[in-house]
Amino acid sequence: LTANRTNDFSPNADQVFGGKVEKWIKFANSLKLRMAIRIRYADATLAEQMVKEAISTENGQVGVMENNDDNAFMKVSLNPFYTIFGWGDSRIGADLLTYMNAYEDPRRSVYALESTFTDSSITNGYHGLRIGNTHTAVDAKMYSSMNVTATAPLMWMNAAEVMFLRAEAALLGWDTKDTPENYYKTGIRLSFGQYGASNVESYLEGTTAPSSYKDPKGTYTVTLPGSAVSVQWSGTDNEVNLERIITQKWIANFPLSLEGWADFRRTGYPRLLSTPNNRSNEIIDGKFARRLKYPQQEYNTNKVNVEQIVSTLPGGDKMSTHMWWDCNPRLSNE
Missing domain, CATH: 1.25.40.390 (Serine Threonine Protein Phosphatase 5, Tetratricopeptide repeat)
Known part of the structure; x- marks a missing residue:
């Protein structure tokens, strides 16, 4: 977005938590919690394990974010x-x-x-x-x-x-x-x-x-x-x-x-408004986009690897194809 301002978005410790290590650990644990919940429908056993690890405060562990002083900006x-x-x-x-x-x-x-x-x-x-x-x-x-x-x-x-x-x-x-x-x-x-x-x-x-x-x-x-x-x-x-x-x-x-x-x-939440005009340039049959397609540049410069990955996708390289963690049985037809 700002190719002419390459230093604007380069993160370092001072820009986020001012070098406070405990804040970074809480942030890392919070990200782990986010990932755990993300995969709950794909692997509930692993998700539960990750949740418990992330929130634990036993044996000196700091756990996850708890108040607005912990926010990562x-x-x-x-x-x-x-x-x-x-x-x-x-x-x-x-x-x-x-x-x-x-x-x-x-x-x-x-x-x-x-x-x-x-x-x-x-x-x-x-x-x-x-x-x-x-x-x-x-x-x-x-x-x-x-x-x-x-x-x-x-x-x-x-x-x-x-x-x-x-x-x-x-x-x-x-x-x-x-x-x-x-x-x-x-x-x-x-x-x-x-x-x-x-x-x-x-x-x-x-x-x-x-x-x-x-x-x-x-x-x-x-x-x-x-x-x-x-x-x-x-x-x-x-x-x-x-x-x-x-x-x-x-x-x-x-x-x-x-x-x-x-x-x-x-x-499937929140409940969202339907789209009056499908501008995705592909048939989604009234569904919402589930993923982004690989850009043409990837096909041009990384053809073998991209095609190998695409071959494993049940629905192919389409916006309507579900991601591996997007497997809630209630939404199988969405």
Whole structure:
């Protein structure tokens, strides 16, 4: 993204944790926890073992991230999101703001800027742009942009995500140091604290759930598939509460889109809006992308190895082919 600024994104100890070794160990353990949960459907035995190793504080081990002082942020001189959104052809997604608007999430003003529509019939607010739209560039620019400064540090991982990972592990009985509900609520509280947002206790009791997206331009209004969850923890249905965990983890992880994509592929959550126009240049049959295809340059310069790997993929080198860890039996036809 910034080939002419090669030093901007080079990480070192001072840029992240100031050389504090214990913080780096907690970060490493937290990454291990993330990887363990990632493979839970592929190898539950190994995943459980990794979870227990990552969170252990026995024999002097420091465990995982626990509070916002542990958050991993890298200092940069130019934030790439500032550059990307500055171009004017990227805007906050409709999916995220549909949920945050329904939840009346106080973090909206931290994540996004209000829309800038000039049409008197549209009330400006937090309006996300739907994937696959055919709006003109002029109209698209009016949707909510990211609220980010040029020198804002890049988030690698935060303690809120760790608590949601532990909540999921607790649902499985792999983390018995607290309940899934308590980990879930702690994750939300940490995220609110990270961004200085208020009224977290009221937010935790919210019973409203998103049901549809209304495009302010009137073109792409659509309902969400199924019945999305509210914020309030309730009941003992593990699948419903897993959806709560993943949905709030997705919100708290903004703008770490790759983690949200990984969680969506392995769990099916959060419930996302369908795409009105498939622009993937291949048939996905109404499904969501499961992986990225190998670029043509790889075929040109590394043909033998790429073709050997592709031959092992059940669905071939397609965006609709599931990754090896993306094997949740409930989603086998997604």
